[in-house]
Amino acid sequence: MHRLACASIAFLACAPGAFAHEAAPPGETAALHAIGTAPSPARIEADIRKLVSFGTRHTLSDTTSPTRGIGAARRWIRDEFERISRDCGGCLEVRDVRGMISGEERIPDPTEVVSILAIQRGTADPDRYVIMSGDIDSRVSDVMDSTSDSPGANDNASGIAGTLEAARVLSKRRFPATIVYAALSGEEQGLYGGRMVAELARKEGWRIEAVLNNDMIGNIAGLNGVVDNTTARVFSEGTRFNETEREATVRRYTGGEVDSPSRNLARYIDAMARHVPNLDVMMVYRLDRFGRGGHHRPFNDAGYPAVRVMETNEHYDRQHQTLRTEAGRVYGDTIHGVDFAYAAKLTALNAVALAGMAGAPPPPAGVEIEGAVSADTTLSWQRPPPAQAPNLAGYKVYWRLTTEPTWTHSRYVGNVERHTLENVVIDNYFFGVAAVAKDGSESPVVFPGAAGSFGGY
Numbered sequence: 184m185h186r187l188a189c190a191s192i193a194f195l196a197c198a199p200g201a202f203a204h205e206a207a208p209p210g211e212t213a214a215l216h217a218i219g220t221a222p223s224p225a226r227i228e229a230d231i232r233k234l235v236s237f238g239t240r241h242t243l244s245d246t247t248s249p250t251r252g253i254g255a256a257r258r259w260i261r262d263e264f265e266r267i268s269r270d271c272g273g274c275l276e277v278r279d280v281r282g283m284i285s286g287e288e289r290i291p292d293p294t295e296v297v298s299i300l301a302i303q304r305g306t307a308d309p310d311r312y313v314i315m316s317g318d319i320d321s322r323v324s325d326v327m328d329s330t331s332d333s334p335g336a337n338d339n340a341s342g343i344a345g346t347l348e349a350a351r352v353l354s355k356r357r358f359p360a361t362i363v364y365a366a367l368s369g370e371e372q373g374l375y376g377g378r379m380v381a382e383l384a385r386k387e388g389w390r391i392e393a394v395l396n397n398d399m400i401g402n403i404a405g406l407n408g409v410v411d412n413t414t415a416r417v418f419s420e421g422t423r424f425n426e427t428e429r430e431a432t433v434r435r436y437t438g439g440e441v442d443s444p445s446r447n448l449a450r451y452i453d454a455m456a457r458h459v460p461n462l463d464v465m466m467v468y469r470l471d472r473f474g475r476g477g478h479h480r481p482f483n484d485a486g487y488p489a490v491r492v493m494e495t496n497e498h499y500d501r502q503h504q505t506l507r508t509e510a511g512r513v514y515g516d517t518i519h520g521v522d523f524a525y526a527a528k529l530t531a532l533n534a535v536a537l538a539g540m541a542g543a544p545p546p547p548a549g550v551e552i553e554g555a556v557s558a559d560t561t562l563s564w565q566r567p568p569p570a571q572a573p574n575l576a577g578y579k580v581y582w583r584l585t586t587e588p589t590w591t592h593s594r595y596v597g598n599v600e601r602h603t604l605e606n607v608v609i610d611n612y613f614f615g616v617a618a619v620a621k622d623g624s625e626s627p628v629v630f631p632g633a634a635g636s637f638g639g640y
């Protein structure tokens with residue numbers, strides 16, 4: 184959405200005297216503005232060039248060479264996370280997530296798929312996770328070709344470079360919740376790395392608030408001729424993939440088709456773009472591009488809020504193509520197709536969203552709504568255990584017309600567990616509630632019931 188929508192939210196919430204009887208909402212933190220301009224195009228360029236220098240990063244490529252193949256690439260990423268950690272006094276815990284895959288169409292012979300996580304542990308609520316990810320592996324026209332040069336400069340060295348740069352920026356600060364910087368593997372062969380990390384999260388009981396998967400964040404010139412360096416796309420599913428039949432029935436009568444936690448995560452990122460100069464978000468209300476996939480999906484499959492962040496305009500001659508020139512037309516995902524300043528802006532978009540969520544209290548749990556056949560609408564929710572949210576200031580109730588794409592009305596209601604909106608009829612709006620920190624950071628808005636739940640505390 185464009186700035187106007189954000190401005191109108193602020194206006195409604197801040198209009199002098201409009202809600203004089205309410206507690207004043209905390210002001211928004213200046214730190215987010217600093218984070219929104221911190222990512223460096225030069226560092227992102229250097230990292231993309233380094234990743235391209237490994238020749239190919241195909242999942243089935245060499246793992247022993249020190250200079251070529253997926254093994255060398257992932258060892259370099261691991262070392263880079265360790266270097267970033269040394270710069271923040273060891274604030275990152277670097278962890279490999281390994282699994283053997285075989286007998287699959289795109290991985291027939293036993294192959295170890297290795298993803299690398301750098302974990303910045305939260306100070307108050309370490310089991311709550313916000314995750315930024317990119318993919319290590321690259322491919323050419325033949326998805327089984329593991330030896331040809333496959334630079335994967337935009338797909339997806341850009342996503343890895345952005346993830347490394349976000350780690351450099353955010354590791355200078357401390358947050359109540361845990362931030363994970365994830366370099367995932369095996370994406371092109373069938374989303375294996377994401378599936379393994381989602382499975383690990385489930386086993387270890389991570390409370391995942393958000394996965395921001397970055398897949399191609401550096402191309403500004405579309406195959407259709409459009410050149411645009413001021414917008415980013417965020418794709419999100421409309422309903423939770425793993426809802427039960429009963430939950431779907433409830434949703435049929437009470438709404439929520441466009442208010443999954445992933446969708447409200449997308450709206451959150453859209454609103455946070457105000458901290459990044461000259462960038463707007465185009466939300467796309469679908470899981471991913473038409474018939475195509477990405478590494479946010481295995482997290483959605485497991486029920487976690489997850490979105491795809493990417494460039495607005497794709498150039499298909501530069502994706503999954505064997506390097507070649509045919510009748511004057513150049514194919515291949517080379518460094519020439521990447522705009523580093525643009526990749527830095529999309530990195531900043533991730534960074535402000537991660538900082539906002541990790542700095543805010545957890546999204547409200549147990550959100551319920553009532554008010555049928557009455558003039559008023561009442562929302563209720565549960566507060567987290569105080570130790571999980573030492574910076575909790577209170578809550579903000581949001582609402583919008585049912586046909587509106589983003590939240591248009593809000594009211595700060597203080598540190599309560601229930602609020603009644605008088606003479607706002609439940610039938611005519613969608614409602615939600617967000618938690619607000621003392622510094623003004625907010626959680627995503629939570630739509631009531633199972634349809635919108637970000638999970639418990």
Ligand SMILES: [Zn+2]
Pocket residue numbers: 338371503
């Ligand atoms: Zn790809």
